[in-house]
């Protein structure tokens with residue numbers, strides 16, 4: 001018997017007034033997998049992430065994490081469930097330093113019972129968090145920017161800080177919403193490598209328009225169009241799927 005899915009959504013439906021943003025969407029992310037979600041603008045990709053991260057409560061549907069059924073998580077419950085996300089765009093606190101932005105991401109971690117037990121409740125936990133922040137910054141090659149105001153960062157660095165913030169809680173499943181958006185070739189190459197390294201013992205759910213990122217790092221891909229899943233398969237299968245080509249890939253110059 002193989003492990004239960006790290007993450008499973010079943011028949012998720014989201015209505016915004018009269019608009020059905022997601023219709024009967026079921027997806028699964030297994031341990032060690034990178035799963036991509038693609039589809040044209042307005043397809044419902046970000047809405048799916050919002051459902052997974054406590055920002056939108058679906059009209060109906062079920063959530064399973066590690067094989068256990070869960071109620072839809074509230075924002076503050078995410079890190080306890082092993083989930084962490086980046087936002088489409090950047091979403092840093094511009095008036096805070098890079099380190100402070102990461103400590104904001106760590107607040108939930110320091111409230112987590114397991115880490116409280118592990119680190120103790122005194123000043124030691126603060127020191128442990130500071131060292132975790134330093135380690136993550138090092139890991140992502142942005143340690144030199146630790147004391148800079150977020151507002152002063154070059155765009156690719158700010159994207160990397162946003163990623164660092166998502167890593168602070170040591171998630172087992174990372175949700176990335178357009179992480180390559182606005183990046184140049186070198187940063188995209190770095191990102192691909194990062195995702196492939198991260199997923200070795202964890203999972204990634206990835207929304208992305210850059211087809212070379214999707215096709216190179218994903219084990220499986222789901223395709224959304226107008227809130228419906230129209231296809232699901234390996235990168236090779238998706239690339240050849242006539243319905244996907246018509247709905248989405250046909251318009252992609254960089255296939």
Ligand SMILES: Nc1ncnc2c1ncn2[C@@H]1O[C@H](COP(=O)(O)OP(=O)(O)O)[C@@H](O)[C@H]1O
Pocket residue numbers: 016019021039040041042043044045046047048
């Ligand atoms: N909070 C919201 N309220 C009303 N409509 C929304 C909201 N969020 C998204 N939508 C609508 O839902 C649809 C899906 O949007 P979104 O999930 O952002 O698509 P994608 O990320 O695939 O571009 C769009 O028609 C969008 O306008």
Ligand SMILES: [Mg+2]
Pocket residue numbers: 045046047088
């Ligand atoms: Mg989006």
